[in-house]
Amino acid sequence: MTRPTLVCCSHGTDSAEGRAVISAIVDAARALVRAPTHETYVDVQHPQVDEVVASIDGPTVIVPLLLSPGFHTSVDIGRAASSRPGVTATGTLGPDPLLVDVLVDRLASAGLRDGDRVVLAASGSSRPEAAERVEEVRAALAERLPHPVTAGYAYGAAPSVAEAVREAREAGADRVVVASYVLAPGHFATLVARSGADVVTDPLGLSPDGSAEPRIAQIVAARYAAAIGA
Incomplete structure (x- = not known):
């Protein structure tokens, strides 16, 4: 059948x-x-x-x-x-544990080091349930890393990725590393890449x-x- x-x-x-x-x-x-x-x-x-x-x-x-x-x-x-x-x-x-695994691997490949702060960068939505799910992923990622992890959005929600990067820098980060929580290259991935971070990981769907x-x-x-x- x-x-x-x-x-x-x-x-x-x-x-x-x-x-x-x-x-x-x-x-x-x-x-x-x-x-x-x-x-x-x-x-x-x-x-x-x-x-x-x-x-x-x-x-x-x-x-x-x-x-x-x-x-x-x-x-x-x-x-x-x-x-x-x-x-x-x-x-x-x-949210899914495998996505957190991918994020951790990408950050390791990016050379995450002591003194860095991480911004989880999502595409964003005006719907509150979207931010709630992103927060679940941010919390799960924070449990896996010995670094502060905040969230930012490319569109439709606050703070923006650029604002989150600036806040992380003002909080004393040696470097700000953006963990791209975007699936593939395109408009949102470009907005994330232009956030002013020191390092930006690749979209989740794209392997190294x-x-x-x-x-x-x-x-x-x-x-x-x-x-x-x-």
Whole structure:
């Protein structure tokens, strides 16, 4: 029997590098779930999620390739999930322990050292639930590091990443290291990179060798498995 279709829904980006990273994550997730898999978006790119879901017959699981909930999960993805029977939307990729593992590894590779302060830099949303999820990740990261960890946002929430960087510097940091909590290269990753930090890690979906980070696909597969198990 054919397994339910997996629909991987990201934000969409004009960045060619960002598009390549997202497509590589989707390909890796397809290999893990061994099910028909589609890549779709809520903005910028096509096909968009409601179009894709309408084209599929049978059980379907939408996994948002988004790190935190917000407008797009509740409105765009929520509308697609309620468009017909048999469609389920899972939670976002974050919070998840594997994401914290990736952040810790990226900071280690960036040469985090005594005297540094860390800013967890998220894309941001006006929805309070997004900031709540980012705070969960910030707290989990702080438990893993012997450094102060604060949060900042590229858009839609306060403080901005630049403000968080400035506050960390004023608090006595030797260096301010931004841990990018953005999935792929693109608009938000560029805003994070321009925050004025001494060091900025790569987006989570991009491995140091330039390939897609395999742990992101593992989270997608876990969300899918939980949905079909339920």
